[in-house]
Amino acid sequence: MQNVKEYYDEFPYFSAAFADCSPLRLQSVAEFLGLDAPKANIARVLELGCAYGGNILPFAVHNSQADVVGIDISSTQVKVGNEIAKGMGLENFKLIEKDILSIDKDKLKKLGKFDYIIAHGLYSWVCDEVKEAILRLIHELLSQNGIAYISYNVYPGWKSFDILRDYMIFVSSTQKDQTSRLEKAKKELKFLSDYLRINLQAQNDPTLRDSTQLLLTQANFLQNIIKKGHDYYVLHDFLETSNDPMYFYKFAASLKKSGLCYLIDAGLDDIFRNSLGIYRFDAHISQNYPSRIEGEQMRDFMLNRSFRKSLVMKSEILGDRSDFDMDIGVNEFSKLNFILHSRDDKSGNAVYEALKNAYPQSLNLSELSNMLEQDLQSTYSQLIEIFATQNVSIAPKKFHHVKYKKGKTRIKPCVARYLEYFINEPSPVILLANELNLKVELTPSEAKAALKFDGQNSLEEIKTSLALKNADEFLNKLSNKLSEAYFLENFN
Numbered sequence: 001m002q003n004v005k006e007y008y009d010e011f012p013y014f015s016a017a018f019a020d021c022s023p024l025r026l027q028s029v030a031e032f033l034g035l036d037a038p039k040a041n042i043a044r045v046l047e048l049g050c051a052y053g054g055n056i057l058p059f060a061v062h063n064s065q066a067d068v069v070g071i072d073i074s075s076t077q078v079k080v081g082n083e084i085a086k087g088m089g090l091e092n093f094k095l096i097e098k099d100i101l102s103i104d105k106d107k108l109k110k111l112g113k114f115d116y117i118i119a120h121g122l123y124s125w126v127c128d129e130v131k132e133a134i135l136r137l138i139h140e141l142l143s144q145n146g147i148a149y150i151s152y153n154v155y156p157g158w159k160s161f162d163i164l165r166d167y168m169i170f171v172s173s174t175q176k177d178q179t180s181r182l183e184k185a186k187k188e189l190k191f192l193s194d195y196l197r198i199n200l201q202a203q204n205d206p207t208l209r210d211s212t213q214l215l216l217t218q219a220n221f222l223q224n225i226i227k228k229g230h231d232y233y234v235l236h237d238f239l240e241t242s243n244d245p246m247y248f249y250k251f252a253a254s255l256k257k258s259g260l261c262y263l264i265d266a267g268l269d270d271i272f273r274n275s276l277g278i279y280r281f282d283a284h285i286s287q288n289y290p291s292r293i294e295g296e297q298m299r300d301f302m303l304n305r306s307f308r309k310s311l312v313m314k315s316e317i318l319g320d321r322s323d324f325d326m327d328i329g330v331n332e333f334s335k336l337n338f339i340l341h342s343r344d345d346k347s348g349n350a351v352y353e354a355l356k357n358a359y360p361q362s363l364n365l366s367e368l369s370n371m372l373e374q375d376l377q378s379t380y381s382q383l384i385e386i387f388a389t390q391n392v393s394i395a396p397k398k399f400h401h402v403k404y405k406k407g408k409t410r411i412k413p414c415v416a417r418y419l420e421y422f423i424n425e426p427s428p429v430i431l432l433a434n435e436l437n438l439k440v441e442l443t444p445s446e447a448k449a450a451l452k453f454d455g456q457n458s459l460e461e462i463k464t465s466l467a468l469k470n471a472d473e474f475l476n477k478l479s480n481k482l483s484e485a486y487f488l489e490n491f492n
């Protein structure tokens, strides 16, 4: 395992936060399914292959009673991640340097059980031996009703990316180190794209034209990622020794062998995007591939899926229910709070409008139903419509729209300490995110000014202290960003 460790020590992975991994979302999904979900705010949460811990840190910042642990093989990432958390005074967050393969019985005992285990961006990027160890660990470490999240690259979508990966590995293979391999691969990708573009125009053979177009589409996708400066993604998905996508049905079989079973996609695709939308095709799948695993695999083929985020549980807890019918009704929706992130005017549905107007505040089913003076069932039906097409967060607790007012509201003290890292670090290695693991974009000067929202200063006083030309516009924008990130609280 030494080379994996050396690799990640030399090329640490920028540590983003991912909304679908947020323990609040994991609890919400479990509640949706009528499972006895552990309460996230007091849960024990573990991330395997956590890099700097940026995916679990926003949750730890906001939930002081939760116990948050990360394990990673890279000493550099673990050391820096722990220093970041220490700088914020976080006492419920700890990263442990450990190879997943070498966690023995004693260590397992010491770690204890976890209610939520996250393995994001890990499973496809390790050898088969580590893959098995990940599933074994999850089975050993999950608490009674615990839920694990595993993301991985899948076929058939990755078949065409594999061509680009093979190409980039081939053209960069003579380079001595990773930095020059990356540069060479990027240069040669552009070379390939340039040729494909010219060849597409000149190509008369329709079959060759289609295959050229397909490869060019994938190459353009990758070029766009490169343009955004995400070198770490190119390195880890396209140049790393191990990137081993698999078919979903094979993943489900591996789960079964490890005493685990597939629950649902973290994006709730199995419920809200579980049809191809054309009766003939959907009926064919449900008649010929009746189990959930087969049906899902068929849809992966039809939709050329390349990535999955699967929630899993211990098989013994779910037992016969693992092929359960996703019958999500008013009862299930009644347990949750909803936040609509879409801003378009298309919907024309009253629930959509109510959620849009309430944003960033969350609303639950009965609040929506009272507000719109309509029964729960119709409110529920309109919510379902929104879920199929819009970006909606679900949460087990209410999120309020708090506006800044001197003497009444302030920036949450835990957030102030979190922001200080981004103020003092010119090149942050983690992403700033809110409790729902949603990205928050604050410039260093905005983050600095946010600390003045301490409940002692009025907006007018903050404005004077900033001495900016466009102070009104700056403060307005910042106030909105802080409210939308749920970074403010009432304190009186």
Ligand SMILES: C[S@@+](CC[C@H](N)C(=O)[O-])C[C@H]1O[C@@H](n2cnc3c(N)ncnc32)[C@H](O)[C@@H]1O
Pocket: 001, 004, 008, 013, 014, 015, 016, 048, 049, 050, 051, 052, 055, 071, 072, 073, 074, 077, 098, 099, 100, 101, 119, 120, 121, 122, 125, 126, 130, 236
């Ligand atoms: C592709 S990165 C993903 C990081 C992070 N989870 C994310 O998605 O942003 C994979 C991470 O897994 C860690 N890793 C790889 N093999 C490991 C092993 N055998 N034991 C522990 N960590 C490992 C690496 O050090 C690296 O930080």
